Amino acid sequence: MNYENILVTLEDSIAHIRLNRPAKRNAVNNGLLEDLEACFDSLGADATVVVISGEGAHFSAGLDLSEHQIRSPFEVLQHSQWWHRVFQKIQFGGRPVVSALHGAVVGGGLELATSTHVRVADKTTFYQLPEGQRGIFVGGGASVRVSKIIGPDRMTEMMLTGRRYNAEDGYRLGLSHYLVEEGKALDEALLLARQIATNAPLSNWASITAVANIGDMSMANGLYTESLAAAIAQSSDEANRRMQEFLNRKKG
Structure with a gap:
């Protein structure tokens, strides 16, 4: 365009x-x-x-x-x-x-x-x-x-x-x-x-959206939202793949 x-x-x-x-x-x-x-x-x-x-x-x-x-x-x-x-x-x-x-x-x-x-x-x-x-x-x-x-x-x-x-x-x-x-x-x-x-797309998304919104929340709500964002990001297939690659590289 x-x-x-x-x-x-x-x-x-x-x-x-x-x-x-x-x-x-x-x-x-x-x-x-x-x-x-x-x-x-x-x-x-x-x-x-x-x-x-x-x-x-x-x-x-x-x-x-x-x-x-x-x-x-x-x-x-x-x-x-x-x-x-x-x-x-x-x-x-x-x-x-x-x-x-x-x-x-x-x-x-x-x-x-x-x-x-x-x-x-x-x-x-x-x-x-x-x-x-x-x-x-x-x-x-x-x-x-x-x-x-x-x-x-x-x-x-x-x-x-x-x-x-x-x-x-x-x-x-x-x-x-x-x-x-x-x-x-x-x-x-x-x-x-x-x-x-090169970052995981979901990690980038969470960094953009979660951090700014948590900054406007009470401490309790912010910590809860952080846990939700962590649960979504860390349970993804992409996160599992990257973690395995990192661990295998350390073993090597």
Whole structure:
């Protein structure tokens, strides 16, 4: 399928989605959001891991303000929930998603990045939530995803002051899991994606779905859900085969 705002390739079970609005610093407009949703809806079983990167000098500078328009409160609510729906499909779509970050990871771009499971940043990366300076509020999930990573207190400070965190700051705070040299984020992201693709599919699925949901539960419910996820994963034919291979290799 061809898209107007993203480029998609599939190689060795790795789907690579490239945000393709470089002249706009890959700012998220309605068309880009539509393309991301359609792409994740149409990915087949042959795509076991996804990599998201940005064309040009930036991953994503956030909301495309040139499309900003006066909306009624209900229209704003619906638009925000559309962003939520698309990013939920990325986070809970059943496939591990690795993002390669460089340049601006700002506003909605940070909301997109934090919906991915593994984040690799190069040293040009910077993070910002400038909504306060724009007279608006986050609407793509930052108040949940970003605040869970860096804490509500630090996110509040980011929004009030427009503070920019550099790549080293972001790595220290957990906005990225890996920090690599300039221009190397995509290479590292693809390497990690290929490694993740060798995992048992059910283990990958449980890592994506169970951990995030357990984090929202009480301790008792979380521990019970963990036991259920373990029971499903560890009793599978794939788990038994891999365990036998591991044990036989140790004996050898």
